[in-house]
Amino acid sequence: MAVQPPPADQRIVIENAAIATVDAHDTEYARGHVVILGNRIESVGEGPAPAWLDNVVRRINAEGHLVTPGLVNTHHHFYQWITRGLAQDDILFDWLVALYPTWARIDDRLVHAAAQGSAAALLKSGCTTASDHHYVFPKDGGDILGAEIEAVGELGLRFTALRGSMDRGKKDGGLPPDHAVEELDAILAASEEAVDRYHDASPDAMLQIALAPCSPFSVSTRLLRESAELARRKGVRLHTHGSETAEEEAFCKELFGMGPTDYFESVGWLGEDVWMAHCVHMNDSDIAKFAETGTGVAHCPSSNARLAAGIARVPDMLAAGVPVGLGVDGTASNESGELGTELRNALLINRLHGSPTALTGRQALRLGTMGGARVLGRQNEIGSIEAGKLADLALWKVDGIMHSSIADPVAALTFGALPPLAVLFVNGNAVVEQGQLTTVNEDRIAQACARAAKELAARPV
Secondary structure, three states, X not given: OOOOOOOOOOEEEEEEEEEEOOOOOOOEEEEEEEEEEOOXXXXXXXXXXXXXXXXXXXXXXXXXXXXXXXXXXXXXXXXXXXXXXXXXXXXXXXXXXXXXXXXXXXXXXXXXXXXXXXXXXXXXXXXEEEEEEEOOOOOOOOOHHHHHHHHHHHXXXXXXXXXXXXXXXXXXXXXXXXXXXXXXXXXXXXXXXXXXXXXXXXXXXXXXXXXXXXXXXXXXXXXXXXXXXXXXXXXXXXXXXXXXXXXXXXXXHHHHOOOHHHHHHHOOOOOOOEEEEEOOOXXXXXXXXXXXXXXXXXXXXXXXXXXXXXXXXXXXXXXXOOOEEEOOOOOOOOOXXXXXXXXHHXXXXXXXXXXXXXXXXHHHHHHHHHHHHHXXXXXXXXXXXXXXXXXXXXXXXXXXXXXXXXXXXXXXXXXXXXXXXEEEEEOOEEEXXXXXXXXOOHHHHHHHHHHHHHHHHXXXX
């Protein structure tokens, strides 16, 4: 059962905290307060909360803590939680060829377990909103999308479920096994049904749907075009992988006579309602087209490093005005599954461009909060601590042994080890307390994931 919002007249008061609001002015308070009313932020400011407040059901003395917006994950593959630690030394294409046969044997029951493992790792690392790109739908797999949505709802994570797809198997020149892809018309029908069944367009939405054909090397041109037409007719967003590796660029040039960005432009896949994962191999023209059209990017630094894909030009994207958020990517290429650690990894990896100011700590925090909210089209609802926005907040303990001597609380979060998570609020509900989930038993999830991983590995190819 999905976690329900708190009573609309119920208040929670957080006081004596360092606060990084990540609003348009990067307002920060050295010792401030946040008041939650129902599922929304009622006020934020310096000093103690107003004395007149009534119906206060909880008062948190957050001395020694940093309060930030909840983190926003813009790219993931939840099902991969039960295939971690495999193909450890492969580049993307070889890694995919090695793992597709295993992934093609999943079903809704295994996906439910994997989704809970992935969602738990995200919540425990400060993530309050996540998008998940699921694109493997075996014919006998059952209701995979429904199982994933049910699993995430039980934990209380705000969720964008990406109804992915593949229709270009090996016989058509793609990488996936032919039995792992779907027919185009079936994909379009299932995609429309997913939007009609699940998508909530309201500002308070805990569940939204986007359409997400997998990648230019696993889907047909017709699927890309018709998915874009369907998404725009239904009023939902579009997502795919783009410009992830040099091999992908060579594939597109050989097959389509142009690079990935030009190809996406030719099929109507650039725009403010589109975001793409990785975007590592982007030239100046590509970045300019993304900026001109408002096309977003999910930057996945750990996965890009794990697969030796390269370093995305995030500083150049930001300078050009491209919307950029952070992503974990699937946990078969980022075994930690944490979004909180991506703040530090993004900061450090982007400085390998050669400049100590290529990305600052506060820019890294913005990528993980407002940047992600903008990429998902929810910048008016989440991503910053402002009155009227949804109460998605993280309280990080920064006075312990690992952080007490770091002068700047934001640096403690973005340069240091990931701080302990004291409380995580999603939609006004405390879904993590002292680093532990409050909605689902963690040991049960761990055991279910271990069983699912063994079962999937034992299934015949």
